[in-house]
Amino acid sequence: MLLEGSKLSKEDQESQLDDDFEHFQQHKGESIHDYYVRFAKLMNDMRNIKMIMSRMQLNSKFVNNMLPEGGVSEMSAIELIALRTSGLDRLGKWKDLYKLYVSSPLCGKALVLTNAVRWRKLRILIRFLFFTCIIALLLLLTFTNLPYPLPFTTTNTNCSGDSPRCTTIKQPPKPKQPTKDNLHTSDVPHHPLDPLTLNELNKVREILLSNTLLRNTDKYALHSIVLEEPDKSVMLRWKYGDELPARKASVIARVNGVTHVLCVDIGTGQVTPVDVGEKSGYPTMTIEDMTSATWAPLGNLEFNRTIMARGIDLKDLACLPISLGWFGTKEENRRLIKVQCYSMQGTVNFYMRPIEGLTVVLDMDTKEVIEINDNGKNIPIPKAAAMVRDPNSGEMRNVMYKGFTSELFVPYMDPTDAWYFKTYMDAGEYGFGLQAMPLDPLNDCPRNAYYMDGVFAAGDGIPYVRSNMVCVFESYAGDIGWRHSESPITGMEIREVRPKVTLVVRMAASVANYDYIVDWEFQTDGLIRVKVGLSGILMVKGTPYVNMNQVNEVENLHGTLLSENVIGVIHDHYITFYLDMDVDGPDNSFVKVNIKRETTTPEESPRLSYLKAVRNVAKTEKDAQVKLKLYDPSEYHMVNPSKKTRVGNPVGYKLVPGGTAASLLDHDDPPQKRGAFTNNQIWVTPYNKSEEWAGGLFTYQSQGEDTLAVWSERDRAIENKDIVMWYTLGFHHVPCQEDFPIMPTVSSSFDLKPVNFYESNPILNIPPNVEKDLPVCNAAASA
The missing domain is CATH 3.10.450.40 (Nuclear Transport Factor 2; Chain: A,)
Structure with missing residues (x-):
């Protein structure tokens, strides 16, 4: 045994104890009590120098080195308990000794002691749980019966005084907030237009x-x-x-x-x-259609060989479903989809690593691979219901019955085999609302935003909930709603300013690589602004070129070389909005107020020319079709001819276009036939409940026979009728290196602005900002 105070090194001590443990056994004539004590001392010495032995090793050593004639009659009840609870009685080699132990008169005594210890512990646990429940119940009763919530302290910024830093101030009690059913199982409709619960x-x-x-x-x-x-x-x-x-x-x-x-x-x-007549196209794809299409090629041996021949591991593959449009009889009578793939190896931005030239055609109904086109083997994969309250009368007045994004047409400008069909109808083919994604608090929307969930139905009809689909918030960016100052020349010191505060309703949809942010902004002067932001990631094309000096002057890249082996392809975006304007009632007229130049004679004026507003009321649909022209300017009014202001002007709202673009494609080009609603920027049609989707009800593989352009050919009467205005917001996108590898958000918008709708400017009733009403903070950065 190792004696206390030994001067041996730790290694020598371990060696000696290891030897003692190896040769440890019960001496002849040694009682089991002494044997047990000696074994315990050895274990203690081993623990002191942190020698680790498993319970199985200890139990086995103790039992196997006991003399056969050793008994248990000398052991005390406490020692029996120690042996019983140490796990010795679970060892197979202890069975014979255990039989002796069980037959011993001390066994019963040991069991009684063991059970007594266990019962005492159980009683303590039961008491603890009982008193815990009583305390929890008392706390619950106390809080739920308080007449008001407990006061709380929160950290706010209050730096309006001389203090160099913000202080903590006490807030008044918050009103009790309504609970939110995140599962939406208790939702009930309150308005006839509430979505299905x-x-x-x-x-x-x-x-x-x-x-x-x-x-x-x-x-x-x-x-x-x-x-x-x-x-x-x-x-x-x-x-x-x-x-x-x-x-x-x-x-x-x-x-x-x-x-x-x-x-x-x-x-x-x-x-x-419901009879909707003959339609050539198919309904919007379901999420299940798109998901299953991305996996279907992996079940095809030829496809897998093609991927592996490029040195790509199948687990690094990311495939996307791409609507194939319509280009003739080849696509008829089968619901087809094309699939193109990317390599995820070494990146999460797989859009920058296209497997160029490889396209798979699938039958969506059978999931059968119809065709595999592989023309890019030598191309390397790149590295990596609106109402306005009249401020004077307090009356609620109609402006618009319904407004929404009707269709998005996104044609890419590359006629080659792997790209010509990329002429997407993002709403009719993929579902614009279906592609809406949860908004990220504090990043997609500010701190004060209120969020609304969306309830959808899967392809089998089972409903599901997506949280934070829409956010609503008040925005003040420091803009000015109105101001005027008088200079000292007049002898009056006047400086009046009113802030522009906006209520914003926002959603964002991610349609494959592109993200669309749509804002409806309601301003205090009655203006409604619809803004679309484009962001996300470019869809790029692989190329063997790494520098522009390799490109022949006559060669058309169909885009911009953004990085080594990467081309950003030129493309357009057209977002068409449905605007059912009901200005002070459903019967409205569309008025084109043309700005004309008038000339004068020297006898009339020193001026040679001036501008004149000529009002033209559209009688039929064709009268209201507008192609925007910079040198033939007009205003576009939606008026109620039956209601006039006190000075006799018809009340109305006008459409104010923002930056936009027109389609330059040939009208006979199949994609433009399907997207013919972009032939004009403005259309006006009589209200028809079945005419809401500019690209038609069944857009997928449609042939363009059921579009806004076709409906308008009927040239129906629209004067003083219930009418709908359509406006298309357009973008031409020639990619540049700043769009790579992610795109900054680019926005454009249009306004619906009151024109003689109010008797005077409603912003007059808005108070200015006052210091005491606003939080004031020192400039600071987040840690």
Whole structure:
């Protein structure tokens, strides 16, 4: 045994103890008590120098080195408990000794002691849990019965005095906030135009699955389940407090390869087919369509060989579904999709690593690979319902019944085999709302934003919730709503300024590589601004070139060389908005106020020319078609001829275009036939409930026979009628190196501005900002 105070080194001590442990055994004539004590001392010495032995080693050593004639009769009850709880009785080699131990008169005594110890511990635990529950219950009763929330202290910035730093001030108690049902299981509609709730979507699915159309098949997909809006005449009569009209759902279902449009009465369970006429196209793709298409090529041996031949690991593959448009009879009678892939190796920005020239054509209904085109083997993969309150009368007045993004047309300007078909209809083919993504608090929207969730239905009809789909916030960027100062020349000291404060409603959709941020801004002067921001990541093309000096002068790259082996392809974006203007009522007229130059004679004036406003009221649809021209300027008014101001002007709102672009494609080009709604920037049509989607109801692989341009050919009457205005916001995008590898946000907008709608400027009633009403902070940066 190692004696206390030994001068041996730690290594020598370990060696000696290891030897003692190896040869440890019960001496002849040694009682089991002495044997146990000696073993315990050895264990203590080993622990002192931190020699680690497993429980199994210790148990095995103790049992195996006990003399066969050794017994347990001399052991005390405490020692028996120690042995029992050490795990010795679980060893197979202890079985014989354990039989002796069990038959010993001390065994019962040991068991009683063991059970007594356990019962005492259990009683302590029960007491602790009992008193904890009592205290928790008392606290709960106390807090829930308080007449007001407990006061709290929060850190605010208050630097208006001489203090060099912000201080902590006490806030008044906050009012109790309503609880939010994050699962939306308790949502109920309060307004006839409220979207279908989660429970209503479940009910619609239940009704459809019990209907004969879907009952006996599993080959179906529900491409769209949305509210079947009540007729506009019903809505205009409805007031808050009235009973809601019957809630119905409009469903686009594809069953056994055939498309059906259905109206489902949620209350009665009745399913009514809707005749929408002959359509050449297909419904918007479901999320399941897109997801399954990206994986389908991996089941094809030829495709996998092509990928591996490029030295790409299949696990590094990222594939995207791409709508193929329509270019003739080849695409007819089959719901097809093209898939193109990228390499994720060494990057999360896989859009910068296209596998150029490789395109897979799939049948979306069968998931069969129809065709594989591989023309890029030698191209390297690059490295890496609106109302306005009149401020004078307090009356609520209509401006617009409904406004939304109707279609997005994004044609790429590369006619080569792997790119010619990239002429996307992002709303009709992919679903603009379906691609909306949760907003990131503090980054997508400011601190004071209120968030709204979205409820969607999957392809099988099962509803699901996406949080933070829309944010609403008040914005003040330091802009001026109105100001005027008088100079000392007049002898008056006047300086009046009013801030421009805006209520913003925002959503963002991520359609593959591009992100679209759409803001509806409502300003205090009655102006409504619709702003679209484009951001995200470029869709690029692979190339063998690493420098422009390698490119022949006559060669067309169809874009810009952004980096080694990377071309950003030229493309356009056209966002068409549906604006059902109801200025002080549904019957409106479209007035083009043309700005004309008038000349004078020397006898009339020293001036040679001046400008004159000529009002032209559009009688029919073709009168209202507008191509914006810089040198033929006009204003575009939507007026109510039946209601005038006190001085006799018709009340109205005018469309004020912002920066925009026009399509330069040939009108006979198949993509432009489908996107013919971009032939004009402004259209006006009579209200028709079935005419809401500029690219047609079934856009996927459509041939352009059901678009805004086709409807307008009927040249229907629009004067003093319930009419809809359509406006297209356009962007030409010639990529530059600053767009690589991520794009800064580029924005454009248009305004709906009151024109003789108010008797005077409503901003007169807005108070100026006062120091005491605003938080004041020192400039600081986040840690």
